[in-house]
Amino acid sequence: MTIRRHPKATVLLLAVVAAAAAILFTARLAQAFHTQFIAQNCNTNNPQPTATFTRHGSTAVALHAQYEGYQWAGGCWNDNNIDDSPGDQTSNPNTGGEGGDCSGFTFKVWRESTDVNDAGAYQWNMLRYIHGPYTADAFRLGDGAPNVTYSKSGLIAMDALASYHHIGLIYATNADGTDQIIEAKGEAYGTNIWTRTYRGDSNYSGVRRLGWTG
């Protein structure tokens, strides 16, 4: 029996295989940074107004985010001590991953309102997907009713140090003058506590949230 050669069919078959491979590769890539964390885990529930909010309480809120992920314009997290969406595209608000960005993290820890004229305190659940109206630069300048600029020498735990494009919260002060900063640092780092010299960096300014009751 003679097997006839069909060049066109061969080319077509190779093209189909190549296309299928490309589709699979792209799908796996998409899966790598589109983990659907927000869609599958987070909510848009209303916050709970609270008459009392303390620095100790906000520290506890912040620690729920430690070891979690980072999401540009985020966000929400689940306190399982794992970055559930590592390796997302940076500076992309649509990757749907776990974590806040630096200003979103600060907004939730400081229990602020989406209304910039409201200095009241609101408890946002960690799985509530919210960023808030402030960028790091807005915090730096003390924008909004809850926020004021503050002398760096007087900053204490749960005050913040902010630059044009980053903000971190003081967790503790070290004896050598550096600070342990809890911050949503970036996609490659997630959210955690690091020793930083922001206080001595002229690019950073002090920021305080008003209204602490303890």
Added chain:
Amino acid sequence: MGLVAAVVLISAAAVLSAGCGNSRPPVKLADGSGGSPLPAALERLGKTSVLTSERTVQLRTLDAQGRACVRLSAGRALAPDQMLVERIDHLGASVTFRLRGEPFAYGCTSSGRSHRWCGHFVGEIRQGHLVDPRLDIACRTAAGAPIGSAWIEPVAQAKWIVIRGRGVIQIYPTAASLPVRVTTLSVDIPTATAVFRVEQYDLQGTRVSEATLRPAVAG
């Protein structure tokens, strides 16, 4: 005589109503002006369009609040002859500027006729492009509606950036290789996001780009 007068009156009313019923007040800029005539290449965009103003000014020409906003945005006092691109659109005004040797774009926005400077922003530039449009939602109209503003980077051939909004089409000339600050009323405060329907046109009026952008307050 009474019948003639009635016919004249009815005819006059018909003429007036035909004109009034079919005309819309022209779209105005925030400074109350009607803006310059539409470029011929974009006249087809229609009567709900307005050509926003754009000019390069020195910092000294801003009022005291504007200069204060620029100082906030830049983080320092600038020389009075610092050049800024000033734009006036339907909802307010903006200034955008860069400082020599710095990988940032800086800017401020004001709202409405009161010209209250209400928004400021800094955008990091990497490899020649903004990392993020730096959405700002701090400004409000006189009626209290939130105004979203963001930077749009012109594509290579773009002469105008067009933003299609609610009942108004705003046309922004590109300038000085700077990103163009544009505005929208399509703002969602709870999610801190906004929607911009963006079209870009070349000198001949050919649309060279079209996109719906949904930036979020971030970073």
